[in-house]
Amino acid sequence: MQDPKLRDQLVALAEQCREQAHAPWSGLLVGAAVLTRDGRMHGGCNVESAAFPLGGCAERHAIAAAVLAGGPGIEVVAVAIAARDNRGRLLAVPPCGGCRQLIREFGSQAEVGWRDAAGTCNWHAIGHLLPEAFEMPPE
Numbered sequence: 001m002q003d004p005k006l007r008d009q010l011v012a013l014a015e016q017c018r019e020q021a022h023a024p025w026s027g028l029l030v031g032a033a034v035l036t037r038d039g040r041m042h043g044g045c046n047v048e049s050a051a052f053p054l055g056g057c058a059e060r061h062a063i064a065a066a067v068l069a070g071g072p073g074i075e076v077v078a079v080a081i082a083a084r085d086n087r088g089r090l091l092a093v094p095p096c097g098g099c100r101q102l103i104r105e106f107g108s109q110a111e112v113g114w115r116d117a118a119g120t121c122n123w124h125a126i127g128h129l130l131p132e133a134f135e136m137p138p139e
Protein backbone atom coordinates (compact mmCIF):
# COMPACT_ATOMS: atom_id res chain seq x y z
CA MET A 1 0.00 0.00 0.00
CA GLN A 2 2.09 2.86 -1.33
CA ASP A 3 -0.68 5.45 -1.77
CA PRO A 4 0.46 8.49 0.27
CA LYS A 5 -3.12 9.78 0.64
CA LEU A 6 -4.33 6.47 2.10
CA ARG A 7 -1.31 6.33 4.36
CA ASP A 8 -2.05 9.84 5.67
CA GLN A 9 -5.70 8.90 6.26
CA LEU A 10 -4.64 5.81 8.18
CA VAL A 11 -2.25 7.80 10.38
CA ALA A 12 -4.98 10.41 10.98
CA LEU A 13 -7.40 7.66 12.08
CA ALA A 14 -4.76 6.18 14.39
CA GLU A 15 -4.25 9.59 15.95
CA GLN A 16 -8.01 10.03 16.38
CA CYS A 17 -8.21 6.61 18.08
CA ARG A 18 -5.32 7.54 20.35
CA GLU A 19 -7.53 10.25 21.84
CA GLN A 20 -9.78 7.49 23.21
CA ALA A 21 -6.93 5.50 24.82
CA HIS A 22 -7.31 4.42 28.42
CA ALA A 23 -3.82 4.17 29.88
CA PRO A 24 -3.87 5.47 33.48
CA TRP A 25 -1.14 3.05 34.57
CA SER A 26 1.51 3.42 31.89
CA GLY A 27 0.65 6.94 30.68
CA LEU A 28 1.33 5.67 27.15
CA LEU A 29 -1.63 6.52 24.94
CA VAL A 30 -1.71 4.46 21.74
CA GLY A 31 -4.07 4.45 18.76
CA ALA A 32 -3.94 2.15 15.76
CA ALA A 33 -5.74 1.96 12.44
CA VAL A 34 -5.97 -0.98 10.08
CA LEU A 35 -6.64 -0.88 6.33
CA THR A 36 -8.12 -4.08 4.93
CA ARG A 37 -8.04 -5.36 1.34
CA ASP A 38 -11.65 -4.22 0.76
CA GLY A 39 -10.55 -0.62 1.37
CA ARG A 40 -12.13 -0.21 4.79
CA MET A 41 -10.37 1.25 7.81
CA HIS A 42 -10.85 0.22 11.42
CA GLY A 43 -9.41 1.68 14.59
CA GLY A 44 -8.48 0.69 18.10
CA CYS A 45 -6.80 2.10 21.19
CA ASN A 46 -5.03 0.59 24.15
CA VAL A 47 -7.21 -0.13 27.16
CA GLU A 48 -5.51 -0.85 30.48
CA SER A 49 -6.85 -2.54 33.59
CA ALA A 50 -5.94 -2.21 37.26
CA ALA A 51 -5.23 -5.94 36.96
CA PHE A 52 -2.31 -5.17 34.62
CA PRO A 53 -2.16 -8.27 32.38
CA LEU A 54 -5.78 -7.77 31.37
CA GLY A 55 -5.04 -4.64 29.36
CA GLY A 56 -4.65 -4.79 25.60
CA CYS A 57 -2.72 -3.08 22.80
CA ALA A 58 -4.18 -0.66 20.27
CA GLU A 59 -3.14 -2.76 17.26
CA ARG A 60 -4.84 -5.88 18.53
CA HIS A 61 -8.02 -3.96 19.26
CA ALA A 62 -7.98 -2.45 15.76
CA ILE A 63 -7.62 -5.93 14.24
CA ALA A 64 -10.49 -7.15 16.45
CA ALA A 65 -12.66 -4.31 15.08
CA ALA A 66 -11.69 -5.26 11.51
CA VAL A 67 -12.59 -8.91 12.14
CA LEU A 68 -15.87 -7.91 13.74
CA ALA A 69 -16.76 -5.85 10.65
CA GLY A 70 -15.39 -8.13 7.94
CA GLY A 71 -15.15 -11.60 9.43
CA PRO A 72 -12.15 -13.86 9.96
CA GLY A 73 -11.25 -13.85 6.24
CA ILE A 74 -10.09 -10.22 6.20
CA GLU A 75 -6.67 -9.32 4.85
CA VAL A 76 -4.78 -6.56 6.64
CA VAL A 77 -2.95 -4.40 4.10
CA ALA A 78 -1.56 -1.70 6.38
CA VAL A 79 -1.46 -0.71 10.04
CA ALA A 80 -0.66 2.77 11.39
CA ILE A 81 0.27 3.43 15.01
CA ALA A 82 0.10 6.78 16.79
CA ALA A 83 1.35 7.28 20.34
CA ARG A 84 1.73 10.15 22.80
CA ASP A 85 2.52 10.43 26.47
CA ASN A 86 -0.05 11.86 28.84
CA ARG A 87 1.34 15.36 28.30
CA GLY A 88 0.60 15.11 24.59
CA ARG A 89 4.17 14.60 23.43
CA LEU A 90 4.69 12.46 20.33
CA LEU A 91 6.33 9.11 20.99
CA ALA A 92 7.79 6.66 18.48
CA VAL A 93 6.09 3.36 19.33
CA PRO A 94 6.70 0.34 17.12
CA PRO A 95 4.36 -2.65 17.56
CA CYS A 96 5.17 -5.11 20.35
CA GLY A 97 6.09 -8.68 19.46
CA GLY A 98 2.59 -10.03 20.15
CA CYS A 99 1.00 -7.46 17.85
CA ARG A 100 3.55 -8.22 15.12
CA GLN A 101 2.46 -11.85 15.28
CA LEU A 102 -1.24 -10.98 14.97
CA ILE A 103 -0.65 -8.45 12.17
CA ARG A 104 1.29 -11.06 10.25
CA GLU A 105 -1.42 -13.69 10.70
CA PHE A 106 -3.99 -11.35 9.13
CA GLY A 107 -1.67 -9.80 6.56
CA SER A 108 1.57 -11.51 5.59
CA GLN A 109 2.26 -8.62 3.16
CA ALA A 110 1.11 -5.82 5.49
CA GLU A 111 2.97 -2.58 5.92
CA VAL A 112 3.25 -1.10 9.40
CA GLY A 113 3.90 2.58 10.03
CA TRP A 114 4.68 4.59 13.13
CA ARG A 115 5.85 8.16 13.56
CA ASP A 116 9.25 9.27 14.77
CA ALA A 117 9.52 11.97 17.43
CA ALA A 118 9.39 14.65 14.70
CA GLY A 119 6.07 13.28 13.40
CA THR A 120 7.26 11.58 10.21
CA CYS A 121 5.63 8.20 9.69
CA ASN A 122 8.01 5.50 8.45
CA TRP A 123 6.67 2.29 6.91
CA HIS A 124 8.01 -1.24 7.26
CA ALA A 125 7.04 -4.62 5.82
CA ILE A 126 5.70 -6.98 8.51
CA GLY A 127 7.97 -9.70 7.10
CA HIS A 128 10.91 -7.47 7.98
CA LEU A 129 9.57 -6.71 11.47
CA LEU A 130 8.85 -10.38 12.21
CA PRO A 131 11.00 -12.72 10.13
CA GLU A 132 10.66 -16.48 10.59
CA ALA A 133 7.22 -16.03 12.16
CA PHE A 134 5.46 -18.82 14.01
CA GLU A 135 2.69 -20.53 12.07
CA MET A 136 0.48 -23.34 13.28
CA PRO A 137 1.91 -26.53 11.73
CA PRO A 138 -0.52 -28.23 9.33
CA GLU A 139 -2.39 -31.24 10.81
Ligand code: THU
Pocket residue numbers: 023026028030045046047048055056057058059093094095096099
Ligand atom coordinates in the same frame (compact mmCIF):
# COMPACT_ATOMS: atom_id res chain seq x y z
N1 THU B 1 0.92 -0.79 23.77
C1 THU B 1 0.18 -0.77 22.61
O1 THU B 1 -0.97 -0.35 22.61
N2 THU B 1 0.78 -1.25 21.48
C2 THU B 1 2.04 -1.73 21.41
O2 THU B 1 2.44 -2.25 20.38
C3 THU B 1 2.93 -1.59 22.56
C4 THU B 1 2.27 -1.29 23.85
C5 THU B 1 0.28 -0.31 25.00
C6 THU B 1 -0.09 -1.43 25.95
C7 THU B 1 -0.08 -0.72 27.28
O3 THU B 1 -1.36 -0.15 27.51
C8 THU B 1 0.93 0.40 27.10
O4 THU B 1 1.14 0.53 25.71
C9 THU B 1 2.24 0.15 27.80
O5 THU B 1 2.75 -1.08 27.45
